[in-house]
Amino acid sequence: MSSPNFIDYVKVYLRAGKGGAGVSHFMRAKFVPKGGPDGGDGGRGGHIILRGDKQRSTLLHLKYRKYIAAINGQPGGDGCKTGASGKDIILDVPLGTVAKRGDQVEVLVEILEDNQKYILMQGGKGGWGNTHFKSPTHQAPHIAYPGEPGMEDWMVLELKLLADVGLVGLPNVGKSTLLSVVSAAKPRIDNYPFTTLVPNLGVIAYRNDHSLVMADIPGIIEGAAAGKGLGTRFLRHIERNSVLLFMISATSENICVDYAMLCRELAAYNPFLLEKPRLLAISKIDLLDHKGRASLLQALPQDIERLCISSSTGEGIAALKDAIWKKLHPK
Template sequence: MSESNFIDYVKFCSRSGAGGAGSAHFRREKHVPKGGPDGGDGGRGGHIILKGNAQLWTLLHLKYKKHVIAESGKGGEGGKRKGANGQDVILEVPIGTVAREAETGQVRCEITENGQEYILTQGGRGGLGNDHFKTATNQAPRYAQPGGEGIEEWIILELKLLADVGLVGFPNAGKSTLLSSISAARPEIGHYPFTTLVPHLGVVSYRDDRSFVMADIPGIIEGAAEGRGLGLRFLRHIERNSILLFLIPADAEHIGNQYRILLNELKKYNPELLDKKRLLAVSKSDMLDEELMDELKTEIPKDLPFLFISSVTGYHLNELKDMIWKALQE
């Protein structure tokens, strides 16, 4: 998928249909000059509905929909005939889409399953016909209920990728190279920061026809939680990952310090991210000998599972898969 086609944020005006008015009609037949009330109910207004679709990976198809408007319900008729309901508008969205109110930021729903439906903006109710208002003392009511108004509101849809493993690291740490080495994903790779401008997903094959999904997230820099670099734009994509795989190159100034900076940015963005299982891979390790590896091990925080790897030579990539799979089973 080209970078221009990956859209993970859209904002639009959602307007549901108004309900149809009830009918104030009286039964009139040849031999029944004064029949009772027989006004039908109005139809309800159309809803705006979100529906999960596992075949979608982006919100691109909604990018230019600035106004989504549902049909209004039809009015009731005589003979207790109910008006037709307004047609619903169904917006299909990728799994992992979050809907929130633009004005308050309040989360309305999260679409996490294929086929899951959620009424985002409810249509107005249909008005009751005069048949509902007859009583023993008022057998010929001449009024009916008007239909309920539709709702107009601004909605934000955000996509959070669903993956088993999220790659976390500074720009140019080798995340895209790793993903392309162990999966069929082909993200753009370059020797400069911010080569990756959109998240990429790759399915990693494991033993006995098993697999897991890995997400390559654009690089984090110090101050990302305050909006520096690519800021908060992509940090939300690691909220749904089961495991966070930190990738730090072997030629970094201090592996432990870089790990703590990354961890601090995640904490400032969402403290709950620190509850996830964390692993460390030291990339570009093909340039190291045993003595240098032993020296670098002293910089790595204790109790953090780690491996020295090289995506170019394949060094320890199978062991990395084993480490990830074991963590996923835990």
């Protein structure tokens, strides 16, 4: 996922098709000069449908489509013929996409399965033709209903990445480097904060041909939940991760303080995140000598499983994979 192509938020105005008008018509034939009503109903307006597509990973294809309208239904015909329905518009989206109406908080649907469909905007019903209004006392009605308007409104689509484990940490603690080492992902890596500007996904090979998916999001700083740094823009991507892997550099001045800050920011964004299984990886452990390691181990948080790793030397990487797998598949 490169920065220009990864789009995880779009707002678009959607209008479903209007139903076709019913027709007021009377049967006329050579030997039936005064036939009864035979006006057909109008066709249904086209729906706008959301559909899951496992091949997609971004909402880029919808970024510049600010207005999408479905086709109207066709009017009814004589001989009780129903008009053609308007063609539906199908919006294919990545798995993990949620839809909200306008600026409302309530989620209308979460697309989690391939080919899952949901009607976002329902097309209007077609109007009745005059055949519906015939009665013993009213045998020649001239009444026909127009079609109903289709639904229309602003719609927000947000993508929340689906992954087994999400990386949580301050900027420049080695999250992207770890992802590049354990998977085939090629995130941008530089020695300065906020190198990662978009989430990255990587598939990690595990024992016996198993695999798991890891998500790396941009670094979190104190005050992120209030909008500092990159704010909460990407925190939604760890809401669906099964396990959270906190990463803190071995060179941190105070690992316990950093860990507590990360927990506070997650809780401020969504308290449910802290109910997920957690691991703590102390990165860049190769930068410490034996004495420094001994001192560090005595100053680690006690309420979380901890591992020391080095993406440069490979130290602790296999143990980290095992720990993640156990969290995902507890006995």
